[in-house]
Amino acid sequence: MTTNAASDNGPLWLSMEEMILELADGDFAADRKEGTVQRLAHDLDEAGYNVSRHAGNMIHLRAVVDERVAAGGPLLKEFNSAIEAFQLEDLSSPGAAGRKLVLQVGETFPLLKSLERRADVLRIVEQTRLDLLISRAKELGGEPGIRFLITSEVEIDVVIESLGITPEECQRVLDKMAAERAERDRVIGLLEDVAEEPEDARIKHLIDNDVSGELIIEIAEVDQAAIDAVKRAMEEELAEKKRLEEEAAALKKAEAAGPALENIPPNEMLDHIESIREILEFSDAEKEIRFMCEQSKIPGCLVDIAVSEPDKLDELEAQAEG
Numbered sequence: 560m561t562t563n564a565a566s567d568n569g570p571l572w573l574s575m576e577e578m579i580l581e582l583a584d585g586d587f588a589a590d591r592k593e594g595t596v597q598r599l600a601h602d603l604d605e606a607g608y609n610v611s612r613h614a615g616n617m618i619h620l621r622a623v624v625d626e627r628v629a630a631g632g633p634l635l636k637e638f639n640s641a642i643e644a645f646q647l648e649d650l651s652s653p654g655a656a657g658r659k660l661v662l663q664v665g666e667t668f669p670l671l672k673s674l675e676r677r678a679d680v681l682r683i684v685e686q687t688r689l690d691l692l693i694s695r696a697k698e699l700g701g702e703p704g705i706r707f708l709i710t711s712e713v714e715i716d717v718v719i720e721s722l723g724i725t726p727e728e729c730q731r732v733l734d735k736m737a738a739e740r741a742e743r744d745r746v747i748g749l750l751e752d753v754a755e756e757p758e759d760a761r762i763k764h765l766i767d768n769d770v771s772g773e774l775i776i777e778i779a780e781v782d783q784a785a786i787d788a789v790k791r792a793m794e795e796e797l798a799e800k801k802r803l804e805e806e807a808a809a810l811k812k813a814e815a816a817g818p819a820l821e822n823i824p825p826n827e828m829l830d831h832i833e834s835i836r837e838i839l840e841f842s843d844a845e846k847e848i849r850f851m852c853e854q855s856k857i858p859g860c861l862v863d864i865a866v867s868e869p870d871k872l873d874e875l876e877a878q879a880e881g
Contacts, residue, residue, distance in 0.1 A: 570679045571608050571616065572670075575623050578602055580633045587628050596624055626670055634668040642687055647695060650688040657684040689713065693721045705732045746770050746778050762789040817858030820875075828879040831857050832872050835865045 568574055578599055586595045600611040600620060610616040627633055641660050650656050657680050665672040671680070692711050696704035708718045709732065719729050746765065753764045762785060765775050772786055823831070838851045845866045852862040864871050 568606055568608070570676075571603070571610075572619070572623065572676060573679060574603060574606060574608065575599065575620055576633065576635045576638075579623065579627050580635045582633075584632075587624065592624065592628065596621055599624070622670060626668055630667045634664070634671065637667060638664050638671070642683065645684075645687055645691070647688070647691040650684065650691065653681060653685045653688055656688075657681045660684065689717070696722060702732055705729060706736065709733065709736065743774065743778065746774050750779060758785060759789050759792070762786055763793060766790065766793065817856070817860070820858075820860040823858060823861075825879040825881065828875060831861050832876050832879070835861060835869075835872060839865065839869060 582595065585591065597611075600617060603610040603616075603620070604612075608616070610620060623634075638660075641664055645656065657677070661671055661677070661680055670676070692708060692713060696707045698704075699707055704722060705718060705724065705728070708722070709715075713721075715729060715733075718724075719726055749765055749768050749770065750761060753761045756764070758779075758781060761779055762775060762781060765779060766786075766789065772783070775781065775786055776783065834855050834857060835852065838848055838855070841851070842848060848866050849862055852865065857865075861872075861875075864875070
């Protein structure tokens with residue numbers, strides 16, 4: 560295994576490949592190859608790696624140079640092209656994408672398949688995915704971009720730094736997302752309560768509990784037409800309920816008002832008029848008169864006469880006496 564005395568500069572094998580990428584084909588001609596190896600070793604020493612005085616690292620450097628010669632070109636040219644070809648959709652599983660990349664490029668550069676390089680390749684693939692995620696989030700902009708990175712499980716510190724937002728901005732989005740998750744859980748619970756009911760009953764239950772149409776469609780797995788049909792049925796039901804209530808209220812009002820003036824029998828008319836006169840002797844305030852008449856079950860038509868034209872009571876009394 561190669562050792563790396565300058566870990567801040569990255570893995571040794573990658574530094575070797577980066578330096579090789581900068582060289583020309585002529586540097587690897589047979590009569591110049593050894594000089595190139597020595598120069599690379601010296602440059603790597605200067606970069607902080609222990610190569611020229613480390614037998615294992617020198618052996619590895621010669622193997623890398625030999626592979627470059629056999630391939631007819633630098634590994635990083637093909638490796639970087641493969642990395643640049645990645646689309647975000649290709650990196651849903653960085654591990655699988657990394658293995659595919661190693662198999663593809665490793666056909667020409669077998670050293671890439673070595674165990675010591677796998678972790679580095681995975682790190683590069685993961686960084687590529689992160690870069691693509693950040694790029695997509697910046698395209699989305701604002702809250703959609705923040706949500707995209709959060710749902711992609713990017714660390715919050717990275718979300719804040721990469722998008723140039725404040726922690727407070729990020730927290731507001733996190734709070735909204737938490738509230739949305741809570742609402743989804745609530746809706747799932749509501750559906751569980753009516754799991755055995757027909758579809759229209761389930762939809763009505765959700766509407767009655769103030770669930771948005773979007774969540775009904777998503778979680779109840781119904782379409783907008785089904786929701787509209789239930790809403791129409793509910794509107795018709797409400798309209799019928801309102802009609803019945805209005806009819807009942809009108810009937811109650813009519814019953815409370817009592818019979819029309821012409822439908823009051825003479826004997827009852829005389830009794831009512833007598834009661835009204837007693838009330839009028841007690842009070843001349845309309846509110847009090849009406850209250851006491853109601854208590855005495857006097858028909859509303861007579862109460863109206865009592866408060867508006869009490870002199871007419873004499874006429875009605877005369878008619879009732881015949």
